[in-house]
Amino acid sequence: MAVVVGVLAVAGALVAVTGPAVLRWWRPRPASADLIHGPGMWAALRPVLGVAETERRRTWLHLPVTVGEAGARIVLRLPAGWASGEAGTRAVDAIVTGRLPGEWAAHWCRTVAAPYVEWVRNAAPDRPRELPKSVEWMQTGDPLKIHFGETPEGPAFVHTGTATPHIGVSGETGSGKSSILYIPLVAARLAGWLVTVIDPKQNSLTEADEKSGIRIHSETYECVMAIAEFFVSMMAAEKYNGRKYRGHSGPDSPVGRLLVIDELPSFREYVAAWWKYIIRERGFPPVLVWFQLILMQGRSSNHRVLVGTHQFSLDVFGSTMARDQVGTKMVVGEVSIPSWTVAYGAGAPMVDYDETIPGRGVISLKGRRRKKTLADGRIERAEEIQYAYITPQVSDLLDACPPAPAWWDAGAMAPWITPRDLARADSAAAVKDFLPGGRFAGGREDLTPDTDTDVQLTQGSMPRSEAMSDVSGPGAVSGVGEGLAVADLVEKVGAEGIEEQRYTIAQACAVGIIRKKPGAARQYKSAWIKEGKPFPEGEMIRGNASYTREELESVFGTPEEDADSI
Structure with a gap:
């Protein structure tokens, strides 16, 4: 008998040490989300719903086994005729989502016989891809599709065939703004377009100096002449969209043109001083009006604008309508909160990026992912970008471009500008006196820089x-x-x-x-x-x-x- 008792005691000890749980024959079921979160959640929901204390929780509230997986579903049955208004809806949503990890999307169904609300857990956001510190520029072969660099979503292409086709680059002095301006300039020339550069600093875009198809103007009166001719060219080219000239091609047919203004704020100040103190005129310089009209009307005639500026403030562009034509706004280097606000709107969250990396900044790319409507009604989304570094290739790329037509090298105005076009532009915007041979042209008879x-x-x-x-x-x-x-x-x-x-x-x-x-x-x-x-x-x-x-x-x-x- 003693032996039997001893054997049973040993067996009991072995079972205690090596029982089913230890031997993995049986595992205890983990506590479900209903047991962990359900009691507290129901205690808070019941008074808001007006449900009696005697009601069972599981009759009204269903929680999944785990709430940590994407797609997890929570269902709450609503009392018939429950009318709590917006405050009650917010309270219910806060009680449920405030007790659970992750992001949840609520779907309210009150029009059915048995009203209910369900919450579905959103997938965890993907970790953004780390951007390279250097990106090579790619040719697209399409003058209206320009590669600008790399974003977390992949290569960043700007499409200038949209309703707001112009491009703006903002950045402090030394941030690399001029390097980015080379990208659309080179893309335009590779497509056979002609480029007019307004450079009041006299030291920008030097890699493009004396290249075929590019005129770089530095003297203020020359810059005004060039913009006047660009404006008339735009107005004259517009007629080729009409029925009379549709399909017309020849040496006098319009070609694409790009107007580049580096340091737009400085150019405005130079023009103001020249207008008031040099030629001693009163009123408002018309060149600033031409610039606004080019922004608003240049798309259909393939006359595009590229501006470099310190920020996209309203006083730089002259009007909200003109500024909004700059459909792609880029920022490079460090950016202040006021500069961010005028570029992307007060409601746009700032993008955190390492501004110490050369060529790092943000870009607005309309049409990418979900658009966000800002407080002022504009729709923009900014994302981090590593801009392509094209400067070492600029000279060779421009040398490989199609040669400019003879009239361009001779400093002549666009051949599609007829006397009638000139008269019409002058009657509308007072340009004749600023064109070659005009009284404000400094005796110049051509547009050669x-x-x-x-x-x-x-x-x-x-x-x-x-x-x-x-x-x-x-x-x-x-x-x-x-x-x-x-x-x-x-x-x-x-x-x-x-x-x-x-x-x-x-x-x-x-x-x-x-x-x-x-x-x-x-x-x-x-x-x-x-x-x-x-x-x-x-x-x-x-x-x-x-x-x-x-x-x-x-x-x-x-x-x-x-x-x-x-």
Whole structure:
């Protein structure tokens, strides 16, 4: 008997140590979500629903085994005729979702015979993909589809065929704004478009300088002339969308054009000073009106605008309607809260990104994922981006572009602009006086960028006949102020003690060293360099390249040689 008792005792001990649970023959069922969350949740819901204490919880509330999985479903039966209003609805939703982890979407069904509300757990958000610190630019072959870089969702393409086709880039000085401006500039040229650059700082987009199909203007009056011609070109090109010209093609047919304004706020200030203090006009400079009209009307005529600015404030663009035409707003580098607000709206949450990474910023891409309506009615969504770095490739890419037409290289206005188009544009927006030959054009007869002009128009708003009187004749030079400077130079040429007089190209044309007009001389210089021939380095004097007579004659020849060749 004692032996039997001992055996039973040992067996009991073994069962205690190695029972079904330990041997994994049986596992205790884990507590369900109903046991964990149900009692407290029902205690809070019952008074709100007006249900008696005697009612069983499971008759009204169903919880899944686990609430941690995506798609988990919670169902709450509602009393018939329960009318609690918006406050009661919010209270019920807060009681349920406030006690559970994750994000839940509520669906209320009150129109059925047995009303109820269910909550479904949303999937956990995917961890955003880490962006590379450097992105190579890709060609798309489509002038209306431009690759700008990489976002967490993949490559970022901007489609400029939309109703708001223009592009704006915002950033502080040194943030890399000019590097981003190269991207649409190169894309436009690769498609055969022509590019007009407004560069009041005189040091932007240098990789595009003297490239075919690109005119870079720095002097204020030249910039105004260029925008005036771009505006008239846009208005004239619009007629080709009509029935009369539809399908027309020829040398006088419009081509796509891009207007680039780097440092838009600075350009506005330069124009204001030039208008008030240089030509001494009153009122509002019309060039700012042309700019707004180009933004609003340029899409249908393939006249696009690309602007660089410190921020997208209303006073920079002149009107809300004009600013809203910039459909793609980009920010690079560090951005302040006010700058973010004027770019994307007060209701747009700021994107957290590492602004210390060169080329890192945000971009608004309409149509990507779910759009968000902001407080002011605009629909925009900004996302982090690593902008493509194209600067080292710019020169080679531009050299591979289709050559510009002859009229462009000659500094002429667009050939599709007829006298009737010009008259119509002048009657609508007062542009004639600012075009080549106009009284505010500084004596210029073409649109060739004059990089050698020392002094721009300083004679005030005098009639063109008076403005040209000082510089008429074979040696006339393109600029009233420079004409006076050349007169002083001619007196110094014969003075004793002057061993090495230097001339800008425009001055050399004025005194007869170069027997060409300044525009033709600059074209000759560009062709000379493109052929691989060495051009004299010269010397920078007052910001202009200046050369000795011997240096100039080594390229352009002597006046006697020109006379013999005639």
